[in-house]
Amino acid sequence: MSVDVDEAAAADLDEDNADYVTFDMLGERYAFPMRRVQEIIRMPAVVKVPLGPPSLEGLANLRGRVLPVVNLRQCCQMQQAEHDETTRVIVVDGGVPLGFVVDRVASVISIDPQALEPADAVQATVRSDVLVGVIKSGDGEMTTVLDVDRLIGSQFARLTAQRAGGGRDAAATRVPGDEDREGESDDTLELVSFAVEGQEYALPIDQVQEIVQAPESVSHVPNAGSRVLGVIDLRGRLLPVVSMRQVFGLPVTPLEPQNRIVVVSLDDSVVGVVMDTVREVLRVPHQLVAPLPSVVTGDGRATEVESVVRLEDGKRLVSVLSVNRMFDSPEVRDEIADYREDDAEMTTERAGQSDDSRGDEELFVVFRLDDEEYAVDVDTVQEIIRVPEALIRVPKSFDFVEGLVNLRGTVLPVVDLRTRLGLGRAERDERQRIVVLIIGGARTGFIVDSVAEVARVGRNVLEPAPELSAEQARVVSRVANLPDQQRMLLLVQVDQLLEASQAEVAAELCEAAVDEALAGV
CATH class of the missing domain: 2.40.50.180 (CheA-289, Domain 4)
Known part of the structure; x- marks a missing residue:
């Protein structure tokens, strides 16, 4: 009362x-x-x-x-x-x-x-x-x-x-779902791309459980095999970690801050794979995906590659890997199985903490703005790309519209998310990325300071954000409170980033840019 x-x-x-x-x-x-x-x-x-x-x-x-x-x-x-x-x-x-x-x-x-x-x-x-x-x-x-x-x-x-x-009104806390993707074609391949020794590879996103920052070191286990680097604690579970460099037969280097661990599913277990860097989330049409040419399938390292994606008119090739092929060696699977048994023993000791206590989980793309961590539902993310050297400027537009970008033949409006959220602009640097989101059935790019990881968060730690202002309550609808990690993620309601009138203007800008380009042909 x-x-x-x-x-x-x-x-x-x-x-x-x-x-x-x-x-x-x-x-x-x-x-x-x-x-x-x-x-x-x-x-x-x-x-x-x-x-x-x-x-x-x-x-x-x-x-x-x-x-x-x-x-x-x-x-x-x-x-x-x-x-x-x-x-x-x-x-x-x-x-x-x-x-x-x-x-x-x-x-x-x-x-x-x-x-x-x-x-x-x-x-x-x-x-x-x-x-x-x-x-x-x-x-x-x-x-x-x-x-x-x-x-x-x-x-x-x-x-x-x-x-x-x-x-809070239940409508204000709704979780974005499949309705944000209405009208979108299923004829696409979703990938997470990463770099190893300067070469670009990718894994299908449905094989990736999450992406976490690499710790300063992994715990080496005495008398363990040579293929597994060691284990890390991932929210109370032992995660065996393998270096992608080791899979490719390259020298294994010490862990660096830019390294990421991609957690992948393998049969009935999970494995962390250390990558030099994680680059982008890609959603590409299947016509740009080609099987590996038969002339190279006899190469010892080629067996991990199942297809190749041709981007930027063939100037950029991304090799798509298969998790099962990466770990098809019986020796590697035996080592991973040993770690899984150790993890099962540790889990049994925690009798009071069943899987039910953790509840269901949600998957988020985490990015940074002004040293704070934000997150959006992974289903709303089309892809993540680098910020081009130049954007097509749009006169007499909103202050937060940076311009337009040509993404494989599609013109997208690009919004400076800092400005949209009232944080002030920042100088362009190499860490910035454009996160392409679906808003009202249309794609819009948002510039963020950096993309941190793809995180799996239990629903039991998600709660409504305090309603401190009308606009804040719409845009930042929930928080993921992670005291054990000394973190708090601000969960962004994607469909509230642009008002209906703003989204319409952005669409009109794209149409005008396309018409102008056609007129000049």
Whole structure:
């Protein structure tokens, strides 16, 4: 049941609620009613959320809960200051937990209710509509009591509505599905491409479970065979790791930050394969895929390759590998089986943690913007490509439209996702990629700072994002809270990245570019 703001303020003035937590901001003393304070913590690491109110510092992980953290100085229109060792976050009950950043926590006090003067009888340096009253002490000092509900309502109307309405509209949290691909042809091959020794290869995406960053090292097992590098812990499971370089008979190099481990399915087990780098997600028409020429099938290394993709008019060739052919050696399969037995023993020891406790999983493409991690459902990703040296500029368009790109004969609008989310532009560099997404049945490219991985996330760690603003609630609909990894992924609702009118304009730009190109022929 919702509580009227004036009723809550009156409760804060009630004689039975005479305890207050006092704190300092800009040299002045303020207070929250003790009954509204859940706990006081040090300033945590936060994940910044785009399109939120200016006062939002970000989202923090508080013992497995997602906690919005708010700059109280900003709420009260005060001069800003850097956080230091005395900075604290007061976690209050606003219907949902909310943390207010303050300069310093002073003490907990109990007062005579007669010492509290109502807000309308005093003047203060902060906005009067967020005051409950002022506590006057015998030594002449004054402590301003702030109204928790009005602070929340002034900055986070969505949270107030969510509390009153009992939760988020189910339609706002829907997971993108096959409806985003309506009208799309099935006559395509989906691939994940990667590089080994400067050569480009690919695996069918249905054979790839996920892609994770390589750790600094893998754990070597004594008396193990020579083909498996070792094992890593992947969310509580032992994952045998093989180097693609070793499969190809190349020298195995130490693990580097740019290396990725591609987790693939092999019969009834999974194997991690170390790649030099992972390049792109490709979706190519089958007519661009050709079987390996018979003249080279006798080569010892050619058996792993089942076909070749011809891109950029044949200037770029990508060899498509077969997982089964990569591991067709009985010796390699025996080694992997040994690791699988070790993993089964470790899993048995965890009797209280069954597969059911982990729940179902979802697959996401994870990318970075401004040092934060975002994710989109893998089914909405058409492909991931490099940013070309030049884009076709479009005059009199939206600020976030970078231009147009010709992708194998199809003109696509390209959006700077930083600008779309209000993060500010960044200089172009080699790590940036264009993630091609399906929006309203049309393809649109979004420039991101870098693509990190393809991650498999359990549904049990997915939760609705706090509704901090109307636009943020539409675009960032959920978060994946991963405290064990000290990570929080912001899950983007793809079909909300462009409004209907913006998507129509983008489509018109593409049509105009095609018409202009045809007119010049």
